[in-house]
Amino acid sequence: MIHRQVLMRFRAGSALMGALSLVGLLGCASPERTATNFCRQLALEMPGIAEQPATPKMIKSTVKHYKNLQKVAPLQVEADWDALTLLLEKASKIDASDPASVQEVVDLSYASEKSATAASTWVLATCGVDISTGLSVVQPPTTDVATTDVATSDVATTDATTTLP
Numbered sequence: 001m002i003h004r005q006v007l008m009r010f011r012a013g014s015a016l017m018g019a020l021s022l023v024g025l026l027g028c029a030s031p032e033r034t035a036t037n038f039c040r041q042l043a044l045e046m047p048g049i050a051e052q053p054a055t056p057k058m059i060k061s062t063v064k065h066y067k068n069l070q071k072v073a074p075l076q077v078e079a080d081w082d083a084l085t086l087l088l089e090k091a092s093k094i095d096a097s098d099p100a101s102v103q104e105v106v107d108l109s110y111a112s113e114k115s116a117t118a119a120s121t122w123v124l125a126t127c128g129v130d131i132s133t134g135l136s137v138v139q140p141p142t143t144d145v146a147t148t149d150v151a152t153s154d155v156a157t158t159d160a161t162t163t164l165p
Helices: 002-029 035-050 056-070 075-092 099-111 113-127
Strands: none
Touching: 035 056, 035 113, 056 075, 075 099, 075 113, 099 113
């Protein structure tokens, strides 16, 4: 009898733990694709993006930064960011001694030019960062701006018709 009660409680506890684990995994499975999350991730990735990659290791690192941003890119910029990331990926694997490999990257570069411009424009407008330089250009607009209403009776006015001696 006691064995059966222990077994029942163990099963109930196991089911509860399994359900909680599943909820936890699903919650972590996919980051929220919002402009706010993208801009936060951009702030983390920007030092690696702004640096001009000079070595194969740095190039791989830059591609990694773009892929990290790709995971949180919102719908408004997702396709453009995907094209930009693909271009960087292909460029990182280019074989400079193979004309076909070079031509593939050149063609992809031309094909993704509009996407690169659109992504750059969106990032500048949304996050206030010029991704080509890594510099903060403007403060991104916030929705948390508090406004203060001042009664007009509290505002000093001057009569424009008054003449000075």
